[in-house]
Amino acid sequence: MYDVLIVGAGVIGGMLARQLSRYDLKICMLEKENDVAMGATKANSGIVHGGYDPEPGTLKAKLNAEGVQKLYDVADEIHAPYRKNGSFVCAFGTPEEEATVRELYERGLENGIKGLEILTGDEARALEPALSDKVSLVLNVTNAGIVCPYELTVAAIGNAMDNGAELKVNFAVDQIEKTAEGFKVTAKSGEVVSGKYLVNCAGAYSDRVAQMVGDNFFTIIPRAGEYMLLDKNEGSRVSHTIFQVPSVEGKGILVSPTVDGNLLTGPTAAKVESPSCTETTPEGLEIVARLAAKSVPSVNFRQVITSFSGVRSSEKGGDFIICPAKSVENMVHVAAIDSPGLTSCVAIADYAIEQLQAMGLALVQKANWCPTRENPHAFREMSDEEKDAYIKEHPAYGKIVCRCETVSEGEIRDAIRRNPPAHDIDGVKRRTRSGMGRCQGGFCMPYVMKLLSEENGQPMETITKNGEGSAQLTGKL
Numbered sequence: 001m002y003d004v005l006i007v008g009a010g011v012i013g014g015m016l017a018r019q020l021s022r023y024d025l026k027i028c029m030l031e032k033e034n035d036v037a038m039g040a041t042k043a044n045s046g047i048v049h050g051g052y053d054p055e056p057g058t059l060k061a062k063l064n065a066e067g068v069q070k071l072y073d074v075a076d077e078i079h080a081p082y083r084k085n086g087s088f089v090c091a092f093g094t095p096e097e098e099a100t101v102r103e104l105y106e107r108g109l110e111n112g113i114k115g116l117e118i119l120t121g122d123e124a125r126a127l128e129p130a131l132s133d134k135v136s137l138v139l140n141v142t143n144a145g146i147v148c149p150y151e152l153t154v155a156a157i158g159n160a161m162d163n164g165a166e167l168k169v170n171f172a173v174d175q176i177e178k179t180a181e182g183f184k185v186t187a188k189s190g191e192v193v194s195g196k197y198l199v200n201c202a203g204a205y206s207d208r209v210a211q212m213v214g215d216n217f218f219t220i221i222p223r224a225g226e227y228m229l230l231d232k233n234e235g236s237r238v239s240h241t242i243f244q245v246p247s248v249e250g251k252g253i254l255v256s257p258t259v260d261g262n263l264l265t266g267p268t269a270a271k272v273e274s275p276s277c278t279e280t281t282p283e284g285l286e287i288v289a290r291l292a293a294k295s296v297p298s299v300n301f302r303q304v305i306t307s308f309s310g311v312r313s314s315e316k317g318g319d320f321i322i323c324p325a326k327s328v329e330n331m332v333h334v335a336a337i338d339s340p341g342l343t344s345c346v347a348i349a350d351y352a353i354e355q356l357q358a359m360g361l362a363l364v365q366k367a368n369w370c371p372t373r374e375n376p377h378a379f380r381e382m383s384d385e386e387k388d389a390y391i392k393e394h395p396a397y398g399k400i401v402c403r404c405e406t407v408s409e410g411e412i413r414d415a416i417r418r419n420p421p422a423h424d425i426d427g428v429k430r431r432t433r434s435g436m437g438r439c440q441g442g443f444c445m446p447y448v449m450k451l452l453s454e455e456n457g458q459p460m461e462t463i464t465k466n467g468e469g470s471a472q473l474t475g476k477l
């Protein structure tokens with residue numbers, strides 16, 4: 001019997017496990033996919049939002065404001081890469097948009113955000129020369145940053161697991177039964193686990209998980225956002241994250257560097273039928289290209305290396321839902337975590353822990369809790385001397401598998417062995433960046449498959465790209 005079961009291993013479930021792992025508790029994350037960070041956490045803008053946008057008085061405003069510094073602090077502890085690059089929110093000459101910039105500044109002050117200032121278009125262009133000459137007024141958000149959402153999640157879950165938390169992948173929660181001791185949770189596969197407390201962090205499926213205990217008081221409205229990612233030779237086109245003034249549709253199309261040195265443009269905002277609608281469309285990508293060029297006309301879209309789409313978990317109330325279940329005791333819903341959910345993830349986890357404590361969960365600090373996680377050894381970031389010394393001790397680092405991103409065999413073997421272990425090609429890709437470069441895995445994929453096969457003692461034809469139904473080989477010729 002676990003003390004706490006967490007449904008969903010996205011950034012919210014993962015960060016909750018990490019924050020709970022400091023206490024003397026038996027924790028298990030239940031994830032329906034073959035890996036962690038497979039929902040909205042895999043496909044978003046990766047922006048640490050400054051906190052000027054949420055309506056004052058909402059949970060979003062509170063947790064965004066608290067969450068920024070908490071996120072930077074935890075990212076330092078677990079060696080998740082981030083950069084405080086600051087963001088610009090731009091008006092394009094109309095009195096309405098300029099009024100919105102001033103309104104956001106005031107709202108930011110009300111939310112307690114420091115480091116906000118208003119710049120004229122020329123002042124902003126002095127800091128960011130590629131900015132359109134149509135930009136007339138800018139909110140400069142100096143505490144904003146960029147983070148890699150899946151590397152953050154892998155690091156948080158790895159740290160939680162190193163501290164004793166467990167993770168079950170391919171565990172699609174299908175039924176939840178309230179028992180005298182807590183909950184009996186059954187997966188689609190028939191596997192059963194039991195726990196005293198249950199936390200619903202199922203992202204866009206959180207309303208379905210809520211319905212399993214008879215809670216029908218919220219409905220998730222899935223809204224997709226399409227992106228185009230550009231090659232690293234466009235990565236320094238801008239140094240800040242460039243937003244346009246937001247609308248009812250969201251924070252608008254951004255142009256931003258990523259922590260890994262690419263340039264990201266997007267997202268759109270369109271209601272979709274289901275959370276699984278993650279395809280990109282010609283219409284969506286046309287909107288991204290057109291509106292990104294409005295802010296930064298020189299973006300070279302011939303350098304696009306991939307496009308993708310992520311689905312937001314919106315709810316009609318517009319706020320995060322973090323509260324006890326209504327139909328059963330000892331369960332917390334952490335639902336409708338759309339933007340700025342990534343920014344707020346540590347603050348959200350801490351808030352959910354307060355709710356669990358109020359229900360009676362005893363929080364006894366572990367004597368040997370380790371808040372840090374060893375930095376993955378990124379070969380490409382080492383100096384020549386460091387590379388030389390490291391290869392002498394670890395020869396597998398001397399063999400480059402992914403040429404575009406300079407990823408070595410040693411890093412890939414580590415990603416398959418470390419917590420949370422990569423089980424498939426995309427899992428290796430998210431942990432090491434092999435296959436994320438210009439050729440998108442054309443060269444390295446067969447070698448990555450060979451390493452997965454060797455490390456896990458698995459026949460090559462059972463290695464998948466991203467779980468069931470995505471095998472790459474059908475048999476020997």
Ligand SMILES: Cc1cc2nc3c(=O)[nH]c(=O)nc-3n(C[C@H](O)[C@H](O)[C@H](O)COP(=O)(O)OP(=O)(O)OC[C@H]3O[C@@H](n4cnc5c(N)ncnc54)[C@H](O)[C@@H]3O)c2cc1C
Nearest residue numbers: 008010012032039040041044045047173203225341342343
């Ligand atoms: C287009 C877009 C842009 C965004 N940009 C930003 C941004 O720049 N900054 C920011 O702060 N936030 C941003 N967000 C919001 C941020 O991505 C989310 O708040 C965050 O990723 C939510 O994490 P989560 O763990 O709640 O959900 P998810 O990442 O979706 O995780 C939920 C997990 O639950 C699993 N699951 C679902 N059902 C079950 C089940 N029955 N059994 C077991 N497991 C299950 C899923 O497989 C998934 O892994 C953006 C979101 C989108 C979509």
